[in-house]
Amino acid sequence: MTTTTQQLDTSELEQRVKRMYEQVALEPEHEFHFETGRALAARLGYPPADLPLILEPALVSFAGVGYFLDLAAIAPGDSVLDLGSGSGTDSFLAATATTKAGHVVGIDMTDQQLRKARRLAAAAGFTQVEFRAGYIEHPPVDAHAFDCVISNGVVNLSPNKPAVFAAAARALRPGGRLALADIVTARPLPEGVTCDAALWAACIGGAMQRDRYREVIETAGFRIEAWRENPEYKFVSERADNATQKYGVTSVSLLARRR
Numbered sequence: 001m002t003t004t005t006q007q008l009d010t011s012e013l014e015q016r017v018k019r020m021y022e023q024v025a026l027e028p029e030h031e032f033h034f035e036t037g038r039a040l041a042a043r044l045g046y047p048p049a050d051l052p053l054i055l056e057p058a059l060v061s062f063a064g065v066g067y068f069l070d071l072a073a074i075a076p077g078d079s080v081l082d083l084g085s086g087s088g089t090d091s092f093l094a095a096t097a098t099t100k101a102g103h104v105v106g107i108d109m110t111d112q113q114l115r116k117a118r119r120l121a122a123a124a125g126f127t128q129v130e131f132r133a134g135y136i137e138h139p140p141v142d143a144h145a146f147d148c149v150i151s152n153g154v155v156n157l158s159p160n161k162p163a164v165f166a167a168a169a170r171a172l173r174p175g176g177r178l179a180l181a182d183i184v185t186a187r188p189l190p191e192g193v194t195c196d197a198a199l200w201a202a203c204i205g206g207a208m209q210r211d212r213y214r215e216v217i218e219t220a221g222f223r224i225e226a227w228r229e230n231p232e233y234k235f236v237s238e239r240a241d242n243a244t245q246k247y248g249v250t251s252v253s254l255l256a257r258r259r
């Protein structure tokens with residue numbers, strides 16, 4: 001008897017993810033499998049008073065999946081690392097909270113996202129923010145240099161989630177916070193979904209079963225302190241929505257503390 005096991009082609013995945021988020025940066029009005037922009041941020045619970053602090057070109061390319069900055073509780077003077085910073089919405093809000101007494105480093109692998117975020121940081125005078133090219137699995141930052149690691153809608157895109165959480169633990173000082181929003185599932189996804197690079201790039205195919213996700217975070221050296229569901233987050237296309245219904249794909253926000 002022969003068994004065929006499908007495998008995700010990770011280099012194809014990286015190219016697809018880059019192409020998709022390049023388009024999110026350059027043509028945000030395009031229709032994606034997922035929602036983007038100001039209306040999404042408002043529905044996810046970003047405080048109305050915060051949205052005017054963000055330049056419109058950053059906000060139109062916002063592609064997050066939940067609000068979590070209340071959990072992050074960023075204070076003036078904090079150092080913050082944003083894993084998968086995209087066009088910069090969360091990095092800019094974090095920078096408003098750190099003030100110029102603090103520092104924010106955003107990491108992204110997609111050139112057009114980085115270029116846009118850097119241009120907008122300069123235009124808005126966010127001198128405390130810097131965007132670096134890199135991968136969230138091994139971000140180019142010093143060990144124990146940050147008070148808080150944030151991320152929005154990104155870890156699900158990584159084929160190596162243990163490496164991402166290990167990198168977050170390495171970047172944080174002991175007692176530092178990890179606050180993020182991400183996509184998880186109630187039931188493990190079948191190979192037909194996890195090996196589909198298009199569904200993966202749309203933030204579905206890479207979503208991990210929630211208990212396993214918590215375990216991976218705790219194994220990396222964190223204690224989970226808060227976990228909440230974001231029922232406001234919805235996928236747009238029928239194909240994405242079908243997988244969502246069938247496997248219980250949902251958005252969550254969480255706070256974890258480095259032990």
Ligand SMILES: C[S@@+](CC[C@H](N)C(=O)[O-])C[C@H]1O[C@@H](n2cnc3c(N)ncnc32)[C@H](O)[C@@H]1O
Pocket residue numbers: 017018021061062063064065083084085086087088089090107108109110113134135136137151152153154157158203
């Ligand atoms: C869903 S978007 C979210 C962007 C941003 N956090 C936001 O809320 O608008 C995912 C971002 O993560 C980046 N990304 C995905 N996988 C990555 C990886 N392994 N390393 C670095 N960046 C990655 C993509 O280029 C994209 O900008």
